[in-house]
Amino acid sequence: METITVGQLRFLLIICSAHVVHGSFNSNETDQLSLVEFKKAITRDPQQVMLSWNDSTHFCNWEGVLCRVKNPHRVTSLNLSGCGLVGNISPSIGNLTFLRYLLLPNNVFMGQIPPPLGHLHRIRYIYLSNNTLQGEIPDFANCSSLKGI
Numbered sequence: 001m002e003t004i005t006v007g008q009l010r011f012l013l014i015i016c017s018a019h020v021v022h023g024s025f026n027s028n029e030t031d032q033l034s035l036v037e038f039k040k041a042i043t044r045d046p047q048q049v050m051l052s053w054n055d056s057t058h059f060c061n062w063e064g065v066l067c068r069v070k071n072p073h074r075v076t077s078l079n080l081s082g083c084g085l086v087g088n089i090s091p092s093i094g095n096l097t098f099l100r101y102l103l104l105p106n107n108v109f110m111g112q113i114p115p116p117l118g119h120l121h122r123i124r125y126i127y128l129s130n131n132t133l134q135g136e137i138p139d140f141a142n143c144s145s146l147k148g149i
């Protein structure tokens with residue numbers, strides 16, 4: 001168990017070694033709900049990048065979202081780099097069980113890195129640099145975190 005406490009995090013890159021987890025938890029419906037919750041925690045979107053995050057567009061076609069091709073489609077990447085987003089990172093991200101890449105650098109995400117992110121067993125790469133995050137870095141299984149202030 002490794003928990004690192006930092007006053008304010010300006011740079012955070014976490015790289016995880018791949019390891020197979022059998023069974024798939026949650027569903028594509030959970031993925032959609034998780035993304036909807038993620039959007040709700042964003043209070044400002046000056047570039048309106050999340051305009052496409054609406055009911056008439058499948059969540060796999062939402063800006064910044066990538067899904068695996070195989071059915072049922074599951075979110076594998078969330079990349080909203082440098083979008084000027086202001087808000088918190090919703091703990092619902094921890095329910096995106098197929099997520100491999102979480103790239104949210106150069107935004108104004110505030111508050112804590114949600115501990116449920118540590119449950120993402122397929123995660124390979126988490127990049128959260130240049131936000132206003134603070135607090136503890138969750139315990140990521142089999143991940144090495146590279147950080148500097």
Ligand SMILES: *[C@@H]1O[C@H](CO)[C@@H](O)[C@H](O)[C@H]1NC(C)=O
Pocket residue numbers: 051052053054056057
């Ligand atoms: C929903 O998203 C599409 C892009 O996928 C966009 O063209 C449309 O304007 C959006 N609808 C609303 C109500 O924002």
Ligand SMILES: *[C@@H]1O[C@H](CO)[C@@H](O)[C@H](O)[C@H]1NC(C)=O
Pocket residue numbers: 028029032071072073
């Ligand atoms: C979720 O997956 C099921 C089974 O593949 C499919 O019938 C359904 O349309 C999918 N829903 C969404 C929102 O992708």
Ligand SMILES: *[C@@H]1O[C@H](CO)[C@@H](O)[C@H](O)[C@H]1NC(C)=O
Pocket residue numbers: 079080081103
């Ligand atoms: C993430 O999105 C940014 C901006 O759209 C793009 O420049 C970058 O290449 C993307 N990164 C990955 C790993 O897809």
Ligand SMILES: *[C@@H]1O[C@H](CO)[C@@H](O)[C@H](O)[C@H]1NC(C)=O
Pocket residue numbers: 026030034037091092093095
């Ligand atoms: C994660 O998903 C479960 C159901 O699969 C739900 O009960 C829970 O509220 C979700 N957590 C978050 C933080 O959205």
Ligand SMILES: *[C@@H]1O[C@H](CO)[C@@H](O)[C@H](O)[C@H]1NC(C)=O
Pocket residue numbers: 082084105106107108130
């Ligand atoms: C940090 O992100 C802001 C946008 O929120 C951007 O304007 C600025 O250039 C970024 N700084 C660095 C060092 O990348």
Ligand SMILES: *[C@@H]1O[C@H](CO)[C@@H](O)[C@H](O)[C@H]1NC(C)=O
Pocket residue numbers: 019141142
């Ligand atoms: C870390 O990876 C090893 C194999 O590389 C695996 O046995 C172990 O269960 C993983 N730990 C967690 C907490 O997933």
